[in-house]
């Protein structure tokens with residue numbers, strides 16, 4: 001499979017290593033200021049860039065008939081437009097806030113726990129995410145997906161807020177600590193006890209492997225998909 005890497009930073013480089021080990025070829029590496037590139041030489045594009053350019057990268061792929069996997073976070077105000085374009089062009093598109101198998105299992109565990117806790121009003125939910133200091137967005141995309149999983153399944157919450165507690169709002173604390181690949185914690189706290197679920201990434205390999213598996217999976221498919229489709233979970 002011929003892969004275009006849109007964004008050649010920490011994730012782009014990790015994806016390159018894994019893709020080559022799995023027998024794929026990297027035909028294009030796009031970074032800042034690499035504007036004039038021909039995406040059509042690739043069978044599939046993998047976008048791990050920055051929030052301000054991700055939507056543009058995705059539309060360029062869809063307009064040129066190249067299926068695209070996007071892991072970039074912080075651009076979701078334009079997600080619906082990307083979905084529309086994908087349908088109009090009959091393309092292939094997957095966005096996931098987190099591509100790792102472990103986090104996708106954690107997402108399901110989080111939803112199940114929220115359902116179980118729904119009637120137990122003595123518990124307040126709080127969330128914390130910790131990432132490296134170069135991260136541009138807060139809260140993390142993964143934290144937003146976790147919050148949405150709780151809001152959909154727990155009637156005590158209908159929105160989330162960064163660093164703020166308010167009526168029916170799920171507070172998310174975002175911490176930035178050097179070299180942390182990504183840790184997400186969900187707490188249910190009552191006066192008598194705390195229930196905690198946590199996912200800790202030890203490195204970026206899990207995210208990168210998931211993105212390559214998603215790229216392999218989307219070849220020959222048309223539509224907008226997510227990691228539950230790829231991993232057949234949920």
Ligand SMILES: NC(=O)C1=CN([C@@H]2O[C@H](COP(=O)(O)OP(=O)(O)OC[C@H]3O[C@@H](n4cnc5c(N)ncnc54)[C@H](OP(=O)(O)O)[C@@H]3O)[C@@H](O)[C@H]2O)C=CC1
Nearest residue numbers: 007008009010011031032049053071072073097098099207
């Ligand atoms: N969904 C998931 O599983 C995961 C998602 N992520 C997300 O992926 C994104 C990238 O993460 P990470 O690799 O750690 O970040 P990095 O900052 O290491 O890499 C981002 C790269 O994008 C480059 N870039 C800047 N402008 C453009 C452009 N116009 N087109 C293409 N590339 C460009 C940057 O170049 P320069 O440095 O020169 O500006 C940089 O090399 C983030 O949004 C992060 O949150 C990260 C891990 C897992």
Ligand SMILES: O=C(O)C1=N[C@H](C(=O)O)C[C@H](O)C1
Nearest residue numbers: 073097098135140141142182
């Ligand atoms: O920026 C990162 O590094 C990560 N970003 C994603 C997010 O925002 O959730 C996924 C992972 O946590 C690493």
